[in-house]
Amino acid sequence: MRASELFSPTLREVPAEAEVVSHQLLLRAGFIRRAAAGVYTYLPLAMRVIKKIEQIVREEMDRQGGQELLMPIIQPAEIWQESGRWDVYGPELFRLKDRHDRDFALGPTHEEIITVLVRGEVSSYKQLPLLLYQIQNKYRDERRPRFGLMRGREFIMKDLYSFDRDEEGLNVSYMKMYEAYTRVFQRCGLHFRPVEADSGAIGGSDTHEFMVLAESGEATVLYCDGNGCDYAANVEKAALPFKERRTEEEMRPVAARETPGCRSVEEVCGFLGVPARKIIKTLIYRTEKEVLAALVRGDRDVNEVKLLNASGALRLELAGADTVKSITGASVGYAGPVGLKGVRIIADPEAAAAVNAVTGANRDDTHLINVNPGRDFKIDLVADIRMVQAGEPCPRCGAGLKEAKGIEVGQIFKLGDKYSRALGASYLDEKGQSRPVIMGCYGIGITRTMAAAIEQNHDRDGIIWPASIAPFHVVVIPVNVKDGGQYAMAEEVYSRLWAAGIEAVLDDRTERAGVKFKDADLIGYPLRITIGAKAVEEKLVEIRIRKNGETVFVPMNELEEKVEDMLKEL
Numbered sequence: 355m356r357a358s359e360l361f362s363p364t365l366r367e368v369p370a371e372a373e374v375v376s377h378q379l380l381l382r383a384g385f386i387r388r389a390a391a392g393v394y395t396y397l398p399l400a401m402r403v404i405k406k407i408e409q410i411v412r413e414e415m416d417r418q419g420g421q422e423l424l425m426p427i428i429q430p431a432e433i434w435q436e437s438g439r440w441d442v443y444g445p446e447l448f449r450l451k452d453r454h455d456r457d458f459a460l461g462p463t464h465e466e467i468i469t470v471l472v473r474g475e476v477s478s479y480k481q482l483p484l485l486l487y488q489i490q491n492k493y494r495d496e497r498r499p500r501f502g503l504m505r506g507r508e509f510i511m512k513d514l515y516s517f518d519r520d521e522e523g524l525n526v527s528y529m530k531m532y533e534a535y536t537r538v539f540q541r542c543g544l545h546f547r548p549v550e551a552d553s554g555a556i557g558g559s560d561t562h563e564f565m566v567l568a569e570s571g572e573a574t575v576l577y578c579d580g581n582g583c584d585y586a587a588n589v590e591k592a593a594l595p596f597k598e599r600r601t602e603e604e605m606r607p608v609a610a611r612e613t614p615g616c617r618s619v620e621e622v623c624g625f626l627g628v629p630a631r632k633i634i635k636t637l638i639y640r641t642e643k644e645v646l647a648a649l650v651r652g653d654r655d656v657n658e659v660k661l662l663n664a665s666g667a668l669r670l671e672l673a674g675a676d677t678v679k680s681i682t683g684a685s686v687g688y689a690g691p692v693g694l695k696g697v698r699i700i701a702d703p704e705a706a707a708a709v710n711a712v713t714g715a716n717r718d719d720t721h722l723i724n725v726n727p728g729r730d731f732k733i734d735l736v737a738d739i740r741m742v743q744a745g746e747p748c749p750r751c752g753a754g755l756k757e758a759k760g761i762e763v764g765q766i767f768k769l770g771d772k773y774s775r776a777l778g779a780s781y782l783d784e785k786g787q788s789r790p791v792i793m794g795c796y797g798i799g800i801t802r803t804m805a806a807a808i809e810q811n812h813d814r815d816g817i818i819w820p821a822s823i824a825p826f827h828v829v830v831i832p833v834n835v836k837d838g839g840q841y842a843m844a845e846e847v848y849s850r851l852w853a854a855g856i857e858a859v860l861d862d863r864t865e866r867a868g869v870k871f872k873d874a875d876l877i878g879y880p881l882r883i884t885i886g887a888k889a890v891e892e893k894l895v896e897i898r899i900r901k902n903g904e905t906v907f908v909p910m911n912e913l914e915e916k917v918e919d920m921l922k923e924l
């Protein structure tokens with residue numbers, strides 16, 4: 355490929371809406387262009403990266419017995435009504451009508467499509483297990499698409515679905531995918547961690563997320579690196595065994611205390627001179643069914659994913675000031691469990707075990723002291739609803755947990771019979787008994803993986819592609835294209851690299867060398883070969899490694915071998 359022909363319009367400045375590095379660099383380096391909010395055109399350089407990631411994914415899915423197919427993007431509403439999800443998903447589900455006014459969805463995922471397919475074709479245990487996958491665009495109408503390809507409304511996903519006879523078979527499929535995902539992300543040159551995760555609305559039991567570790571990641575991971583312990587969990591899921599603390603403290607009578615303007619835990623602690631762990635923090639939430647009061651110890655935070663799961667609701671959000679006012683009679687910051695009417699009280703075990711605690715009084719500028727759960731208010735449900743914090747003991751080995759930010763690039767789920775029962779996909783077992791097929795589903799965000807690779811591999815000059823997914827391996831730059839000797843040598847290097855299966859770009863533009871170097875660093879080619887006057891005289895090529903800036907001089911007769919060896923390390 356010659357740079358003068360390559361369609362990769364670079365930008366000097368980036369639009370303000372590009373908040374994260376991968377979004378900025380994908381725009382600046384000419385990889386993507388915005389078509390609408392959260393909708394992008396992938397330009398040639400991006401397509402080369404996407405194809406390489408897809409190829410790695412295909413090879414690893416096929417290695418485990420996966421069979422590729424391609425499912426439709428437009429999905430008939432009927433199967434979503436049959437699975438019960440047509441009314442569960444709100445505005446996030448893109449819906450459209452055809453010319454006959456029939457309802458369709460743009461596929462955000464494909465459990466319904468694939469289960470209906472298998473229902474029609476599988477009837478005997480002899481046909482199982484089945485691992486079917488596709489690599490296809492997905493559509494999810496995010497309220498606020500942002501971070502470029504990291505949270506788009508149209509994105510490319512590999513989704514595989516496993517069909518087994520029973521749980522045991524599912525466990526085999528699940529472990530096959532766990533291994534395949536580990537190989538995929540290793541081959542993509544990414545530093546990642548599988549973490550225990552929450553299965554969310556999709557249901558099912560076990561699930562792991564594959565996190566690319568990067569500061570800009572939206573997910574928080576708690577992990578242990580205590581002597582070989584590999585515990586790691588999305589903080590949404592992380593749970594620690596509750597240890598009741600024996601206390602001899604006598605229950606004292608409740609009393610009100612004026613706490614003017616003290617809304618936060620810190621302000622109340624400072625004003626009353628009590629530690630945060632003596633406070634029961636009360637947060638008012640709304641679900642699609644009811645209003646809840648969530649109680650956690652003052653030095654903890656509510657884990658909204660755990661609260662949602664404990665409440666059995668589908669949607670949960672913090673109540674606004676007016677709801678807090680109407681429910682508690684006070685403005686935000688003075689809510690407490692004593693005397694609350696018409697709300698369900700869900701308390702974390704630590705809050706439920708509190709003795710002589712401080713709580714809001716449900717009256718402005720007032721708190722209560724010596725509040726005792728059970729005596730002064732009734733708890734409707736005790737459930738683990740708190741965030742685990744860094745430093746707390748690893749549930750496996752006791753070492754202090756560490757915290758990292760992660761970008762979720764894949765997630766694998768055990769679905770069980772949730773969709774096969776709802777949609778009637780069953781098979782006859784050896785004894786002629788009809789049983790539901792047991793399913794798993796496994797996703798990798800292809801375009802999100804490309805963005806995550808940039809988040810994890812960049813510097814102030816631009817992208818640093820891992821060699822395995824780089825759009826090209828080498829850029830060959832003649833310092834002066836008007837110098838016949840330099841240009842001829844650059845052409846020779848360029849054609850010999852391609853002959854050796856190494857993907858090279860020849861920067862044949864008439865720009866100054868400095869501009870070419872800047873573009874090479876921005877686009878992020880793993881290697882840069884410079885051909886200047888010295889190179890021509892001494893028949894030496896200068897090879898610079900993008901990742902660490904190291905430069906080596908290589909005689910022409912060792913060119914291909916040296917480049918191959920260097921690429922293996924990148």
Ligand SMILES: O=C(C[C@@H]1CCCCN1)Cn1cnc2cc(Cl)c(F)cc2c1=O
Pocket residue numbers: 439443446447448462463464465494495512513514556765767795796797798
């Ligand atoms: O997609 C999954 C689970 C797995 C992930 C891996 C590949 C197979 N599916 C979960 N999920 C996420 N967002 C969704 C958004 C909409 Cl609008 C929807 F209607 C459904 C879903 C939905 O089901």
Ligand SMILES: [Mg+2]
Pocket residue numbers: 551552563762765
């Ligand atoms: Mg997830």
